[in-house]
Amino acid sequence: MTSSSRLYVIKIGGQVIDDEAACADFLQQFAALPGLKVLVHGGGKLATRIGERLGITSQYVQGRRITDEATLQLVTMVYGGLINRQLVARLQALGCMAIGLTGADMDLMRATKRPVKEVDYGWVGDLMAEDVRVEAFVQLFDAGQVPVLAPLTHDGQGHLLNTNADTIASCVAVALSAHYRVQLVFCFDQKGVLRRPEDPDSVIPLIRPADVPALMEEGALRDGILPKLDNAFAACRAGVEQVLIGPAHALSALSASSSGQSFGTIIRL
Amino acid sequence: MTSSSRLYVIKIGGQVIDDEAACADFLQQFAALPGLKVLVHGGGKLATRIGERLGITSQYVQGRRITDEATLQLVTMVYGGLINRQLVARLQALGCMAIGLTGADMDLMRATKRPVKEVDYGWVGDLMAEDVRVEAFVQLFDAGQVPVLAPLTHDGQGHLLNTNADTIASCVAVALSAHYRVQLVFCFDQKGVLRRPEDPDSVIPLIRPADVPALMEEGALRDGILPKLDNAFAACRAGVEQVLIGPAHALSALSASSSGQSFGTIIRL
Numbered sequence: 001m002t003s004s005s006r007l008y009v010i011k012i013g014g015q016v017i018d019d020e021a022a023c024a025d026f027l028q029q030f031a032a033l034p035g036l037k038v039l040v041h042g043g044g045k046l047a048t049r050i051g052e053r054l055g056i057t058s059q060y061v062q063g064r065r066i067t068d069e070a071t072l073q074l075v076t077m078v079y080g081g082l083i084n085r086q087l088v089a090r091l092q093a094l095g096c097m098a099i100g101l102t103g104a105d106m107d108l109m110r111a112t113k114r115p116v117k118e119v120d121y122g123w124v125g126d127l128m129a130e131d132v133r134v135e136a137f138v139q140l141f142d143a144g145q146v147p148v149l150a151p152l153t154h155d156g157q158g159h160l161l162n163t164n165a166d167t168i169a170s171c172v173a174v175a176l177s178a179h180y181r182v183q184l185v186f187c188f189d190q191k192g193v194l195r196r197p198e199d200p201d202s203v204i205p206l207i208r209p210a211d212v213p214a215l216m217e218e219g220a221l222r223d224g225i226l227p228k229l230d231n232a233f234a235a236c237r238a239g240v241e242q243v244l245i246g247p248a249h250a251l252s253a254l255s256a257s258s259s260g261q262s263f264g265t266i267i268r269l
Numbered sequence: 270m271t272s273s274s275r276l277y278v279i280k281i282g283g284q285v286i287d288d289e290a291a292c293a294d295f296l297q298q299f300a301a302l303p304g305l306k307v308l309v310h311g312g313g314k315l316a317t318r319i320g321e322r323l324g325i326t327s328q329y330v331q332g333r334r335i336t337d338e339a340t341l342q343l344v345t346m347v348y349g350g351l352i353n354r355q356l357v358a359r360l361q362a363l364g365c366m367a368i369g370l371t372g373a374d375m376d377l378m379r380a381t382k383r384p385v386k387e388v389d390y391g392w393v394g395d396l397m398a399e400d401v402r403v404e405a406f407v408q409l410f411d412a413g414q415v416p417v418l419a420p421l422t423h424d425g426q427g428h429l430l431n432t433n434a435d436t437i438a439s440c441v442a443v444a445l446s447a448h449y450r451v452q453l454v455f456c457f458d459q460k461g462v463l464r465r466p467e468d469p470d471s472v473i474p475l476i477r478p479a480d481v482p483a484l485m486e487e488g489a490l491r492d493g494i495l496p497k498l499d500n501a502f503a504a505c506r507a508g509v510e511q512v513l514i515g516p517a518h519a520l521s522a523l524s525a526s527s528s529g530q531s532f533g534t535i536i537r538l
Contacts, residue, residue, distance in 0.1 A: 050323070050346075053322070053323050053324065054319070054322050054323060055322065073351060076350050076351050076354050076355065077319075077346035077347060077350040077351045078346060078350070079350075080350045080351075080354045081345050081346040081347070081348075081349045081350015081351060081353075081354070082342060082345050082346045082349075082350060084350075085345050085349045085350070085371055085373065085421065085429055086345065086429065088371070088373045088374055089371075089373040089423045089427055089428060089429050090427040092373050092376050092423060092425065092427075093425060093426050093427035094427075097375065097376065098373075098374070099370070099374045099375050100370075100371075100373070100374055101368070101369075102354055102357070102358075102369075104354065104357045104358040104361050104367075104369070105357055105367070105368045105369055106366065106368050106414060107361050107366065139412050143408050143412070145375060152354065154358045154361060156361065156362060157362050158358055158359040158361075158362035158363075159358060160354060160355065160358050
């Protein structure tokens with residue numbers, strides 16, 4: 001039990017992974033970040049590109065990829081293999097004791113295959129915070145490891161499951177908040193949540209639930225940001241200290257200022 | 270320090286991975302094997318098949334694959350991703366606390382990129398027993414983990430390296446013999462080393478260095494078995510208790526008989 005330690009759960013998406021310069025810069029800042037940390041990565045366009053070359057074209061229903069057998073193999077190769085293993089090798093070169101994991105390793109995240117209703121999403125795993133095996137993460141941190149999580153879970157019956165990286169980041173953050181003071185960080189292609197979407201510098205430094213009605217009235221919070229805010233507040237209500245949304249290239253601001261004010265938008269209760 | 274514990278380092282090759290029934294059977298026996306254990310896996314034909322579909326055709330020089338950038342990506346995807354991650358998920362379903370790793374994870378195996386002489390082998394790593402970070406393996410065993418190693422190491426400078434799975438198994442076995450009583454097991458498509466290659470039941474139960482001249486005289490030890498024996502004796506001289514060569518489907522014999530006599534051929538000093 002180390003309830004006083006701060007821990008960062010940091011999620012990067014495809015826009016960082018696809019851009020070599022941005023990725024190198026991010027990894028340097030991530031490696032330099034002191035203290036306990038977890039990296040959760042998404043996929044980027046690589047899976048689509050490799051899938052095309054393999055003749056695997058993903059089907060989408062309501063904006064969600066259907067994970068058939070071939071697609072599961074593709075994401076296991078690209079997310080669980082190529083991207084995850086390369087991130088780990090690069091972090092090791094930067095002196096960061098990284099370890100690359102899926103939810104199957106150490107039984108870290110045992111999800112539920114999404115039930116078939118109107119749509120059969122295939123090999124997709126729905127994860128809940130209570131599915132995260134906290135004691136395994138504690139073991140890793142106590143051994144000085146930095147987990148690098150691919151967006152894959154397992155069903156406990158021998159199958160990997162494709163799981164949204166944002167969901168993994170949120171669930172891991174909530175689960176670990178029982179032991180640590182967790183900050184959940186979503187790296188993002190803007191400087192933060194913008195007051196005026198057309199002005200990239202109009203970052204809202206702090207959003208609390210009471211601020212939402214006025215921000216909506218102003219016309220801020222467009223472009224699908226509202227569900228992100230709802231998820232962030234839910235994570236805070238479940239124990240996460242605060243959620244930060246900001247640009248990958250400014251990650252070092254997290255350690256520079258303990259209030260995190262120079263990194264994007266802070267979301268808290 | 271747990272110098273009295275027995276530890277198995279077990280290597281499976283493509284012939285097990287490519288055959289679904291053989292693989293399922295092997296994993297069941299591996300999961301049931303009591304005590305400390307490490308699984309090292311090779312590749313199988315899957316990498317070649319996926320490579321063909323991706324238009325990556327490997328070049329060979331003197332029977333060794335040249336690992337250019339595209340081939341390294343391919344083996345990282347297939348060995349480090351698809352095969353390794355699936356083996357772990359399947360072992361977890363069998364109650365085995367598996368964790369899938371390359372040499373980059375936890376800095377477990379930092380190899381040397383093979384120097385360019387007459388041939389440039391590309392991204393190939395030469396591993397030595399002293400390159401194995403023993404304390405990281407001890408941490409894993411103390412935490413109840415079962416490492417599943419893909420045939421990939423790293424150079425400590427951000428690159429993964431393609432490394433022969435037999436070499437990884439031998440180096441890990443030798444390195445860990447400082448802490449454990451290590452048995453190194455090579456699973457193989459025959460019942461053991463055969464006295465008469467045409468008779469699949471003519472298994473030689475035990476080979477010691479003094480037996481080699483007579484066996485050669487008889488005409489046994491053909492088909493490239495001599496280098497395997499040399500490597501096995503070298504491993505024993507470096508601290509491994511014994512080397513076993515036998516069929517994957519008979520793995521359970523290891524725990525049934527502590528002398529291991531019903532599993533293939535024992536090689537010791």
